[in-house]
Amino acid sequence: MTFELELQTLWAALVLYVLAGVLAIVGVALQHKPERMVLVLLLFGLVLHTVSIVMRWDRLGHGPYITMYEILLSNVWSLLAIYVLAYWRIPAIRATAAVVMPILFVMMGWLLMASPYEGHLPVTYHTIWLFIHIGFGKLFLGNVLVAVGISGIILLRKSPYGSVCLVRMPEDSRLDELSFRFMAMGIIFETLMLIVGAIWAQDAWGRYWAWDPLETWSFLTWLCLAFALHVRVTYKVSPQVGALMVIAVFVLAFLTFFGVPFISISPHKGAV
């Protein structure tokens, strides 16, 4: 009964997210501003989603970080929480919901297809460092997602239809600056994630770094992010080029977070 209620609560949350996303996309397409309604739907969705996660945590006795279902469950929540915060605090970027929500729809669809049954909690996961490591990872990806939303707007505005629909958005240079800020926050949180991950690895496996697939691809993502930020400083690239680099970083980070742990046979898997 608890398990069913937990799933029903999650589905209710997903329905609210989908409604919010559709409303945001239609709002951009029709040049309306249903922003308050979008925010309310997202907030209610987040509340239900939080309840679902708390029910699962209470039932299983551990957080949502073992199976693919749990990782998607917690990441959809954290990405939305960070995005809603940005959406609420920076009204100028609210049209980015039309870019961000479809990305999250893909994750939600994947979540619905994943098996919701419990996995085994490895003994190496009984440490506070795991929570801190995961927390910084989620903050990193959330910030990059907001930057992706802004970058999407910059690129969409180059299309004839986008130039009409997104005419009320701030100019590209201002969006580019905002995107840079979120990427800068992203590199801070990713660096912290790597440091804390190294502390955890030292405790769990007796080595702080061993180039396992997840460590390697996380470091490559960090290098890619550092490269993108440096290119922006060195060459004063156009907002469009900057936007493409942001998307490249996000794609790499996404594959690292949701791809590598599940094709790897190393012990470091599924911890993000």
Place this chain on the structure above:
Amino acid sequence: MILKFLASLKLTLVILAALGVAVLTAYLSETPTTWALAGPLAAFAVNLAAAVVTNPVFRHQTALLVFHLALIAIILLITVGRLTYLKGQLELAEGEVFDGQLTQEERGPWHLRQLDALHFSNEGFSIDYAKGVRRGVTRNQISWTAPGGEIQRVVIGDQTPFILSGYRFYTSHNKGFAPTFIWYPRSGSSPVLGTVHLPAYPLHEHKQAIEWTPPGGKIPLWVMLQFDELILDPAKPSEFRLPTKYQIVVRVGDERRELKQGEAMRLTEGVLVYNGLRSWMGYTVFYDFTLPWLLAACTLAVLSLAWHFCCKFLNKPWDKPT
């Protein structure tokens, strides 16, 4: 002119790209490829140092200066760490004392091996298993003699290592059964206790046999542990333990004997007396004295970078940046 070239941001981009390629090379290569990273990291250190010396921006942006200096410190510490580290594995039967011998070892060229001077004893362990033979918490008691001469005891396992003279000993997932024998050499010299570390259990559940040569002997024996009872029940939670009903089979050439505790077997080189069954635990050992310094440098780097971005962004509001 050269210094300016070395300090250029464009060179930084080339180095970052080269580092990415080096990481991929090391990752995809099947042989150790530390050298692939050494070049880009050395170039990175030079690039950072040259930038700190020549770029005037560091004179009024302290946070950025600290960040770059911390990055240089990280590269130097990693270099020193790789030159002086040690990584290895060992196995100890219950009651056995560590004498510095490792079953596998990897170390930097400047590592001053002090393991032979370190001694501790495995005093047994317990491991819980959840349903489905899923390993839970490991508790391994070990003892050692403190500098004052008193015996110290501590329980280690999983995330809790035993640290002695900078060497960090961790229990590993490898453990198993260890039949012990007393070996009386034909030469008349003193009897010696020998332990046979059978293949890891439950990893090699159905291969509980191994070739073993008695201490000081030359002729190898084949030792097997046979038991029918279920130690780790997949249907319910259980705990690692020794089997209660078992047989020890020893084979030399065509001769095969089943030995009970206290029974002897005469061999060409001496007499072998079965002493009893114990467990053995596998450990990994890691040494890198740069660890706390590396953590400090990394923390300083990330805090200074955060400080730099804070100074940069707090001047302009997030909802109206220009």
